[in-house]
Amino acid sequence: MLKIKDLTYSYSQGxxxxxxxxxxxxxxxxxxxxxxxxxxxxxxxxxxxxxxTLQKGDITLDGESIYKMERKKLRHLIGIVFQQLxxxxxxxILENMCLAxxxxxxxxxxxxxxxxxxxxxxxxxxxxxxxxxSQISGGQAQRAAIARALIMKPQYLLxxxxxxxxxxxxxxxxxxxxxxxxxxxxxxxxxxxxxxTKNIANSGFLLSEGKLKTKGNMKHIVxxxxxxxxxx
Amino acid sequence: xxxxxxxxxxxxxVVFFLVTACFLVQAEEKDIFTVALTGKYPPFSFYSQEGxxxxxxxxxxDKIADYLDHELKIVTTExxxxxxxxxxxxxxxxxxxxxxxxxxxxxxxxxxxxxESGAQLFIxxxxxxxxxxxxxxxxxxxxxxxxxxxxxxxxxxxxxINVVTYKSTVDIFQDMLNRRIKGFVTDRLVGxxxxxxxxxxFMATGRLLYRERIAIPILKERKALLAKINNALIAMxxxxxxxxxxxxWFGQESKSNRKEKKMKTAIIAEKxxxxxGITLFVAFSSIIMGFLLSIPFGVILNKRKIYPLYxxxxxxxxxxxxxxxxxxxxxxxxxxxxxxxxxxxxxAAIFTLTVNASAYMAEVIRSGxxxxxxGQKLAGKAxxxxxxxxxxxxVWPQAFRIALPPLMNAVVALMKDTALIAMIxxxxxxxxxxxxxxxxxxxxxxxxxxxxxxxxxxxxLMKIAGRIERKIKKKGFANA
Ligand SMILES: Nc1ncnc2c1ncn2[C@@H]1O[C@H](COP(=O)(O)OP(=O)(O)OP(=O)(O)O)[C@@H](O)[C@H]1O
Ligand SMILES: [Mg+2]
Numbered sequence: 001m002l003k004i005k006d007l008t009y010s011y012s013q014g015x016x017x018x019x020x021x022x023x024x025x026x027x028x029x030x031x032x033x034x035x036x037x038x039x040x041x042x043x044x045x046x047x048x049x050x051x052x053t054l055q056k057g058d059i060t061l062d063g064e065s066i067y068k069m070e071r072k073k074l075r076h077l078i079g080i081v082f083q084q085l086x087x088x089x090x091x092x093i094l095e096n097m098c099l100a101x102x103x104x105x106x107x108x109x110x111x112x113x114x115x116x117x118x119x120x121x122x123x124x125x126x127x128x129x130x131x132x133x134s135q136i137s138g139g140q141a142q143r144a145a146i147a148r149a150l151i152m153k154p155q156y157l158l159x160x161x162x163x164x165x166x167x168x169x170x171x172x173x174x175x176x177x178x179x180x181x182x183x184x185x186x187x188x189x190x191x192x193x194x195x196x197t198k199n200i201a202n203s204g205f206l207l208s209e210g211k212l213k214t215k216g217n218m219k220h221i222v223x224x225x226x227x228x229x230x231x232x
Numbered sequence: 233x234x235x236x237x238x239x240x241x242x243x244x245x246v247v248f249f250l251v252t253a254c255f256l257v258q259a260e261e262k263d264i265f266t267v268a269l270t271g272k273y274p275p276f277s278f279y280s281q282e283g284x285x286x287x288x289x290x291x292x293x294d295k296i297a298d299y300l301d302h303e304l305k306i307v308t309t310e311x312x313x314x315x316x317x318x319x320x321x322x323x324x325x326x327x328x329x330x331x332x333x334x335x336x337x338x339x340x341x342x343x344x345x346x347x348e349s350g351a352q353l354f355i356x357x358x359x360x361x362x363x364x365x366x367x368x369x370x371x372x373x374x375x376x377x378x379x380x381x382x383x384x385x386x387x388x389x390x391x392x393i394n395v396v397t398y399k400s401t402v403d404i405f406q407d408m409l410n411r412r413i414k415g416f417v418t419d420r421l422v423g424x425x426x427x428x429x430x431x432x433x434f435m436a437t438g439r440l441l442y443r444e445r446i447a448i449p450i451l452k453e454r455k456a457l458l459a460k461i462n463n464a465l466i467a468m469x470x471x472x473x474x475x476x477x478x479x480x481w482f483g484q485e486s487k488s489n490r491k492e493k494k495m496k497t498a499i500i501a502e503k504x505x506x507x508x509g510i511t512l513f514v515a516f517s518s519i520i521m522g523f524l525l526s527i528p529f530g531v532i533l534n535k536r537k538i539y540p541l542y543x544x545x546x547x548x549x550x551x552x553x554x555x556x557x558x559x560x561x562x563x564x565x566x567x568x569x570x571x572x573x574x575x576x577x578x579x580a581a582i583f584t585l586t587v588n589a590s591a592y593m594a595e596v597i598r599s600g601x602x603x604x605x606x607g608q609k610l611a612g613k614a615x616x617x618x619x620x621x622x623x624x625x626x627v628w629p630q631a632f633r634i635a636l637p638p639l640m641n642a643v644v645a646l647m648k649d650t651a652l653i654a655m656i657x658x659x660x661x662x663x664x665x666x667x668x669x670x671x672x673x674x675x676x677x678x679x680x681x682x683x684x685x686x687x688x689x690x691x692x693l694m695k696i697a698g699r700i701e702r703k704i705k706k707k708g709f710a711n712a
Contacts, residue, residue, distance in 0.1 A: 049614060075616025086611035090629045099625060100615035152615065 001026050002048070002078075002156055007057035009043055017043040019210040021057070027155065029182040032197035033190045034221065035207035041190045042083070044207070045158050048188075049080045061155075072104060079154035079185075083161040085145040087133035093144045094120070094129040097151050105152075116151055123147050123177070139170040143177065150185065158188045163196045175200045198222055265302035267293045268318065269328035270311050272400045272670045275425050275481045276329045277308075279667045283499045288481045292346055293327040295473055296448075299464035309657040310399070312379040313566065315340065318449060320569035324457060329419070331381050331444040343448040343461045346474060350440035351382050352420035356408060357433040363415060365438035369393055375404040375416035382417040385441065401426050402670050408434060417441065421482060430673045495671050504678075507664030508685045510578070514660065515650045518582050519643055522589025529590055530597025531623075545594075552591035558652050560584050565656040581653040585646060592642045600635030601627065633704055640697030644690045651686075661685055 002025040010016035017040045097116040101107045120126040163171035204221040206213045269277040277287040297304035332342045370392040376382040378397035398404045468474045532545045565580040612622035654663035665678040
């Protein structure tokens with residue numbers, strides 16, 4: 001279980017972005033962290049990804065603080081796909097996927113390639129293998145970035161606004177796609193898109209102005225929110 | 233798309249070897265008598281049609297070395313830096329037709345004079361009746377060799393004359409023919425010899441402006457060497473060896489020397505190619521070493537975090553880019569020996585150009601690094617890559633591709649800058665051209681050939697730069 005305890009974070013110039021957040025993220029397939037723009041979702045995700053230095057509180061995984069964890073171990077357990085994806089533009093999708101297995105896990109190049117191809121096959125995007133990021137669509141890029149993170153086989157994969165660049169149909173397809181993959185990895189979807197998470201998430205957390213407002217199953221969250229308010 | 237030249241570590245290794253080798257070669261041996269002269273002052277020192285350094289001064293130096301029982305080593309250097317070179321201990325003595333003056337005596341000792349001559353005014357034959365002596369040239373331009381005593385003499389005694397300084401007689405003659413100057417003052421003997429040899433319509437006019445005694449300057453602290461050289465000169469005078477040398481160069485010359493105007497094409501080609509080889513060697517070793525240095529510099533410049541280090545590199549880079557390369561060259565070449573580092577002309581040139589290249593390339597690399605989205609680093613971190621791997625496999629390849637076209641331009645600029653190293657006596661292509669011109673009197677032709685040689689190398693580089701630029705634009709990944 002990924003646990004967040006009494007987390008407070010403020011940026012050096014600006015208001016406090018997270019105030020006293022405590023929550024537990026069980027290994028439970030798909031979780032949603034919801035909230036309006038500016039409510040602190042990305043900040044929370046960056047804290048879980050150890051991209052920010054905590055000022056107060058702690059984040060633990062199975063009792064071990066992720067801030068004291070060894071680099072390789074942490075990145076093996078928790079993966080992140082940023083809102084802007086940051087695919088490496090000078091590498092093909094296949095090469096994007098192989099970089100970490102080869103350089104971090106020290107796997108040899110051909111076996112990494114083989115595995116990456118198998119994964120692309122399984123994800124149904126094997127036609128993207130030899131394309132460069134500039135040569136694929138937004139939805140394909142989203143999947144490619146998820147594939148690049150999944151090849152490290154993380155227990156948790158954090159996705160920041162995965163639907164922000166997608167049209168309704170494409171986000172629906174992405175949701176179905178995540179459902180197929182959820183057995184091996186817990187997806188933590190950070191978004192303001194309630195509609196997208198409504199049908200796929202098991203439970204959700206609602207942030208408001210840096211505070212955890214409520215948590216529960218998706219029905220509970222949707223009941224509180226209503227769909228309209230949070231729709232795009 | 234792989235940029236294979238970067239990856240071929242062998243080339244880099246080879247260059248390192250060669251450069252190390254030329255640093256080692258300079259180790260001085262004991263029994264060598266090193267003498268400097270310009271090699272551009274016929275008939276005292278110049279290159280013969282076989283491309284050999286010959287002349288009155290060369291023969292005198294040779295004889296003195298015999299008397300000293302030392303092996304003679306001749307260094308050719310520009311006249312305006314020749315005394316500085318002696319003071320920097322680059323050679324033991326100058327046997328280069330230097331006149332004794334009180335000014336020079338302040339910094340060096342002079343041997344006994346080995347010949348006497350004097351300053352003579354020469355004019356164009358067309359002006360025969362018009363200028364009968366130096367006073368008639370008031371308000372006119374008169375040429376002299378830069379740093380020669382004639383320059384100071386004219387400036388002190390005839391302030392109304394516009395004194396124009398030249399690097400060599402060839403240039404003076406060219407401007408006489410172009411009528412840019414109305415007369416020139418030089419050594420009487422040299423003047424007659426050269427006018428005859430170059431077959432130019434110039435003539436002497438008026439009396440000698442003053443007499444000059446020509447001797448050998450030596451460092452003041454080397455009294456023993458001075459005594460030995462004086463003894464050698466006395467012996468040479470007694471035995472008639474000096475007179476013999478004098479006869480050889482000023483006796484019944486004309487007939488055999490006429491041919492010197494023509495240099496064998498094969499020799500010219502060899503000299504130019506050899507010079508160009510040196511140009512390429514110096515250029516590419518400095519480019520490769522400068523590039524390797526520019527990577528850490530560029531990284532530091534892009535990271536203000538490590539502030540003191542940033543400040544040092546920033547200031548150093550600005551200084552290098554904000555001062556003339558020529559001054560940097562002189563500073564290193566003449567300055568290094570004063571702090572006990574003996575640099576050969578080639579190593580001084582490579583050193584200076586390397587530093588220069590690294591400064592310019594570091595700026596290019598900095599801006600390349602800056603244009604890589606910081607998110608790329610985040611993504612690398614999220615995948616568990618180390619900082620080094622993030623730089624090496626994610627940031628650097630993108631920055632390098634963006635930086636490549638401006639880097640190519642820096643390479644082209646550096647190629648051209650090697651022309652300046654002729655000034656510290658590196659025998660590269662410009663200097664070879666100059667020495668050919670001092671015999672053939674055809675500046676247009678040989679400077680043009682040298683220019684073409686440069687262009688043959690720089691043109692493809694510019695084309696490649698353009699092609700890469702278009703390719704990158706097409707891919708458009710930099711802004712993706
Ligand atoms: N680098 C930063 N420096 C200062 N303040 C920041 C920084 N990043 C975010 N903030 C502020 O912190 C608060 C939370 O921002 P955060 O990006 O976490 O919101 P969000 O919920 O992800 O919003 P969105 O849905 O628009 O992505 C906002 O008020 C924002 O202005
Ligand atoms: Mg956000």
